[in-house]
Amino acid sequence: MRKLAFLFATAILPLGAQATPPPSNGIKLPATYKHWQVLGVSHRDDNQSLRVIVGNTTAMTATRKGNTHPWPDGAILGKLVWKDSRHPLWQPAIVPGTLSHIEFMVKDSKKYADTGGWGFARWVGMELKPLDNDGGKPCFECHKAAAKTDFVFTRPAPLP
Amino acid sequence: MRKLAFLFATAILPLGAQATPPPSNGIKLPATYKHWQVLGVSHRDDNQSLRVIVGNTTAMTATRKGNTHPWPDGAILGKLVWKDSRHPLWQPAIVPGTLSHIEFMVKDSKKYADTGGWGFARWVGMELKPLDNDGGKPCFECHKAAAKTDFVFTRPAPLP
Numbered sequence: 001m002r003k004l005a006f007l008f009a010t011a012i013l014p015l016g017a018q019a020t021p022p023p024s025n026g027i028k029l030p031a032t033y034k035h036w037q038v039l040g041v042s043h044r045d046d047n048q049s050l051r052v053i054v055g056n057t058t059a060m061t062a063t064r065k066g067n068t069h070p071w072p073d074g075a076i077l078g079k080l081v082w083k084d085s086r087h088p089l090w091q092p093a094i095v096p097g098t099l100s101h102i103e104f105m106v107k108d109s110k111k112y113a114d115t116g117g118w119g120f121a122r123w124v125g126m127e128l129k130p131l132d133n134d135g136g137k138p139c140f141e142c143h144k145a146a147a148k149t150d151f152v153f154t155r156p157a158p159l160p
Numbered sequence: 161m162r163k164l165a166f167l168f169a170t171a172i173l174p175l176g177a178q179a180t181p182p183p184s185n186g187i188k189l190p191a192t193y194k195h196w197q198v199l200g201v202s203h204r205d206d207n208q209s210l211r212v213i214v215g216n217t218t219a220m221t222a223t224r225k226g227n228t229h230p231w232p233d234g235a236i237l238g239k240l241v242w243k244d245s246r247h248p249l250w251q252p253a254i255v256p257g258t259l260s261h262i263e264f265m266v267k268d269s270k271k272y273a274d275t276g277g278w279g280f281a282r283w284v285g286m287e288l289k290p291l292d293n294d295g296g297k298p299c300f301e302c303h304k305a306a307a308k309t310d311f312v313f314t315r316p317a318p319l320p
Contacts (some may be wrong), residue, residue: 034319037195041242043203046252052201052212052317066239081203081316089305089313092206096317126320145249153249157212157242157256159194160286 003061019129027106027121030056033078039063042153043094047064048084050096053077053154063156070117070150074128075107099126107154115140116151181288185296187266187281190216193238198224200314202239203254208244213237223316230277230310235267237314241256259286264315265312275300276311 021029036054043050052061055063059075062068085097109117120136120143123129133139143151181189196214203210215223219235222228245257261284269277280296280303283289291297303311 025172035197038198038214041210041256042247042254043210045254049166049202050201052198054198080317080319087202087313092204093313094203094205095315096201099318099320102319126318128320147195153247153253157240158259158286159262160238160239160259160288 011102011154021123022130024121024123024130025119025132027104027119029102029121029123030076030078030104032056033102033104036060036078038157039077040157042154043084049100050082050084052080054080068150068152070109071107071152073107073109077105077132077152079154101125101131103129112136116143117144118151163223181283182290184281184283184290185279185292187264189262189281189283190236190238190264192216196220196238198317199237200302200317202314203244209260210242210244210254212240214240218236221298228310228312229265230269233267233269237265237312239263239314261285261291262288268270272296276303276307278311 033054036056037060038052039055039060041051042053042054055078056076058072059077062072062075080102081100083098083100084094084097087093089093101122103120103122106112106119107117107120108119112119115136118140120139121132124131140151143153146153149155193214196216197220198212199220200213200214201211202213203297215238216236218232221236222232222235240262241260242256243258243260244254247253247255261282263282266272266279266281267277268279272279275296278300280299282291284291300311303313306313309315
């Protein structure tokens with residue numbers, strides 16, 4: 001029951017001030033990310049984690065207009081990642097457990113020209129410990145696989 | 161490649177008019193649901209489907225304030241459900257495939273007193289075929305398992 005109480009007490013979009021952790025790779029945590037709209041969802045069964053992908057207004061407008069080849073400067077994509085847990089009342093449902101990390105891709109084709117035009121940032125755990133990994137170069141190495149979609153893996157989920 | 165083209169062409173929050181299907185169980189499709197904020201996420205491994213749970217302003221305000229025991233009248237929760245697929249560039253990632261259905265719980269403690277104070281609605285597939293199932297009584301039968309959380313299974317995902 002302790003865990004359930006914790007989940008309720010630290011709901012997404014909680015009341016109160018936004019946490020302001022130190023920057024990651026020189027990037028500040030976007031202040032309004034909890035209010036962004038959802039772009040996609042994924043579940044990784046290699047590391048047992050659930051993800052929601054959200055976008056800022058620039059990113060969502062670009063998505064609606066199909067203006068993502070390339071994504072425009074100013075677009076920010078956020079990925080909110082939780083470790084798997086099982087819903088206590090519905091066992092076939094894998095639901096968010098503890099927070100793993102939150103991470104962001106920030107498009108600035110000039111500033112981040114060395115990493116595909118994207119800045120990469122990550123904050124780990126509920127304490128939001130910032131990652132500093134050589135300006136996100138290791139992130140970019142994996143994202144090169146998605147070069148044909150401007151280094152973005154996420155494909156907007158289909159809706160009518 | 162046809163499938164990928166399809167996914168891009170029917171992005172979440174696409175440009176153009178909102179689809180307006182017939183009502184389900186007498187409930188109209190909420191006009192703005194694609195703009196709602198995210199409350200949670202789940203993956204069901206019994207029926208291989210990925211889900212994003214979103215809420216209208218009343219629901220999200222109630223979540224932030226912890227005012228969900230019970231949820232206030234006017235709160236609407238939406239669940240967007242896709243069949244599983246594998247990301248072609250990142251095989252361990254299960255991502256949205258074709259749309260299964262979208263469904264909503266509408267809180268009106270008087271109007272829906274017979275089903276826990278919630279109206280239940282569902283539209284199936286990209287054609288948004290409305291479900292009519294005896295006013296949502298079969299939905300409510302399963303939701304009785306979550307009576308302690310006002311018949312809502314979703315627990316807001318934790319964030320700092």
